[in-house]
Amino acid sequence: MENHNTHFDDRFIEEVKNANDIVEIISKYVDLKRAGDSYKGLCPFHNEKTPSFMVSENKQIFKCFGCGEGGNVITFLMKKENISFFEAIKLLCENARIELPVNNISSEENLKNYEKKQRMYDLHIELARYYFDNMQKNIENSMDYLKNRGIDEKTVRKFGLGYEVRKSSAIEYLYNHGYTKQELLDSMIFRQKNDELYSIFFSRVMYPIFDYRNRVVAFGGRITGSGEPKYLNSPESIIFKKKEQLYGLNLVRKYNAKRIILVEGYMDVIRLNQKGIVGAVASLGTSLTKEQSEIIKKQNKKVYICYDSDKAGRVATVRAIDILQSVGVKPYIISLEGYKDPDEFFNKNKTSDFMVKIENAISPLSFLIDNIKSEYNINIYSQKLEFIDKASELIKSSNDAIEMEYQTKRLAEITNMSVKSIGVKVYGQYFSPKQFQLNQKSDEKIVKKVFPHIENSDTQTNEKKLIDIISKKPDCIRYIMDILNMDDITDDSFREHYSKFLGSNGADLEPKNEEYKILRKLALFTKIDILQKKLKKLEQSQNMDVEEISFMMEEKIKIIKLISNLKEDIKGLI
Ligand SMILES: [Zn+2]
Missing domain, CATH: 3.90.580.10 (Zinc finger, CHC2-type domain)
Structure with missing residues (x-):
């Protein structure tokens, strides 16, 4: 070869x-x-x-x-x-x-480029080391600021935070470590005036900006005294492309975070991590870009947006929803209403409170509707009508049946209108709220017609009804084997019956007859009953630590999803 x-x-x-x-x-x-x-x-x-x-x-x-x-x-x-x-x-x-x-064949230029990049990574590491040592030497100046922001010593180390005092002090240091004037200029951190180099950073707490591979590619600086701008980032360089960079992504990967939480700035990332919440990332001095969204998508995790709760933050959230959805990511929105940002939230709340906020995160559509609502006073009739018009249009534009049903009911609740009148707005004049019902009761007549021997079916649980039917027509088990597992069944004799049929194939089934439909529906309802019991149990558990809470929430989300899938299956049978 x-x-x-x-x-x-x-x-x-x-x-x-x-x-x-x-x-x-x-x-x-x-x-x-x-x-x-x-x-x-x-x-x-x-x-x-x-x-x-x-x-x-x-x-x-x-x-x-x-x-x-x-x-x-x-x-x-x-x-x-x-x-x-x-x-x-x-x-x-x-x-x-x-x-x-x-x-x-690698061209000379390619090679040079590669070497140049390697040198630039090394220069940044060296500089980060220098800033870090500076912080330790000037701890009283810088630590004051950090303490005010609630940052502890451990976090300083974890994020490699540093300090830069003067415009020129780092230059000598880098020269001594073998870097040339041109390399300093190429880093974009240093500039030249009258033949003299100076640093764009001074009197600032320095945040090394790591790429996802844990390499320092740039710095952010926060001024410690008064002065402008408050935050300053390295300009772009051969190793720093702002629109492709997400602060905190290295930690998402290091800790294999279950979720990504998009926040506004690096202080938010640091604060969340210090509180034991992993997964926070921030774009750097720009609004979220398409490139960043694609990087987020690649991580294959559930995505949350937690921007500031002021007007600017809401506008940024709308934009982020848009750009994330354009690359196929459906984000959930965490609301910190009553607090300006995560920083302020943690001044008064604990980690577990934030976990609850994550659990209560809302869908993009819910956020967009709430956002429109904030522009209206719905206590005034004409404004309420306008709000309903705009919100209904939004709901209509969704192509998710469950989301549409949910939002229709939610809008009715928000505006104190009937589901019927909101439903007509969304689904058209022939809408009837009955479309939303699972219609369990109306089945009773059919159940009795198809299985006349079943007793007093109105008051029995779904599982009991199933057992009743199957004890008289054991063959029917084959209709529902794919829905109910052995573990799902609580009744011992039913489980025994059931086990006899497992393994036999249902190839000779004649689906789509009444018997088939009813049994499947009963099995689906039984499954939902079982899952809802599980859900209740989860909700009642107490005294959990952060790990357990997040595990419980993952479980809950799984179960809720399962239930909504089963409900869809039931609708398919009606
Ligand atoms: Zn192997």
């Missing part, structure tokens, strides 16, 4: 590997779970039921302890996609938006 390796310079290959995260690439093929410092999953190269396939984020390699396969991100793609080295490099270049060298 031809050795494609020779076409590329080693350093170019190194750059391609650097620009692609192996965890992100393999996650497209394997469901990876965090395991200590590494990730674990079912091996894609051999058949296994317990995971022995490991991916190391630090080392950027994979290894299967079952079949022995192993390698880097390039060899993974070659094996998995059955493609050549060249094709794998091409895929990875596309993924990381790197230009493929002309004629597959």
Whole structure:
């Protein structure tokens, strides 16, 4: 086989590997779970039921302890996609938006560029170290500010916060570490005036800005005294593209956060992390960009927006909803009403209070309707009508049946109108609130007609009805096996009946007859009953810590989703 390796310079290959995260690439093929410092999953190269396939984020390699396969991100793609080295490099270049060298040979310019970037990363690390030491030396000046913002010593270390005193002090330091004047200028942190260099940062608390791979690519500075601007960020450089950068993303990945919480600034990110809430990210001095939204999407996590609750924050939220939805992410909106921002919220509240806010996050449509409502005084009749018109238009534009039903009921509640009149606005003049009902009662007649031997069906639970029918017509079990699991059933004799039929196939079923419909509906209702009991139990649990609360919420969300899916199934049978 031809050795494609020779076409590329080693350093170019190194750059391609650097620009692609192996965890992100393999996650497209394997469901990876965090395991200590590494990730674990079912091996894609051999058949296994317990995971022995490991991916190391630090080392950027994979290894299967079952079949022995192993390698880097390039060899993974070659094996998995059955493609050549060249094709794998091409895929990875596309993924990381790197230009493929002309004629597959690294040009002199490409090489220089790569070296320049590496030097720039090193310069930033050196500078971060310098600022950090400065902070420790000037702790009384800077710590005052930090204490006022509720930032503790531990957080200073975790985020590598530093301090810069004078316009010129860092220059000597960088020269002593071998960096040239041109390199200082290229960092965009230093400027030249009358042949003298000076730093754009001084008298500022310095926040290193990390990229998702944990490299320092820029700095943010917050002035400690009075002066403008309050916040200042590094200008863009060869390693810092603002619109592709999300502050805090490195920590989302490090802690494998369950969710991403979009906040306005880096102080919010720091505050949330200090409170033990992982997943916060902020765009830097710009509103959310399409590039950032795509990066958020790649993380494959539930997304929340938690911007400031003032007018500007609401406008930014509307824009963020728009841009996230345009790349296919449905965000939920956390409302901190009564508090300006997360910072102010935590002055008066605990971590668990914020978890409750997450739990109560609303859908984009709910937020947009509330946002419109804030422009009207709905106690005045004419304004109320205008609000209803605008909100109904919004609801109509949704293409999610459940969301539409929910919002119709919600709007009726907000405006103190009947579901009927709001429904007509949304669904048209033939709307009847009965469309929203599951119509359990009206089934009773049909149940009795199809299964005349069933007793007193009005007062029985759904499970009892099922048992009744099945004890007389055991064959019917096959209609509902895919809905109810053995574990779902509480009645012992029913479970015994049930187990006899498991494993037999339902190929000779004649679906779509009345019997089939009724049994499936009963089974679905039974399942909903069971899930609702579970939900109640979860809600009643007390004295939980943060971990447990977040686990409980994940469970709740899962169950609520399941229930709404089942309700959809029931509608399909009506
Ligand atoms: Zn394997």
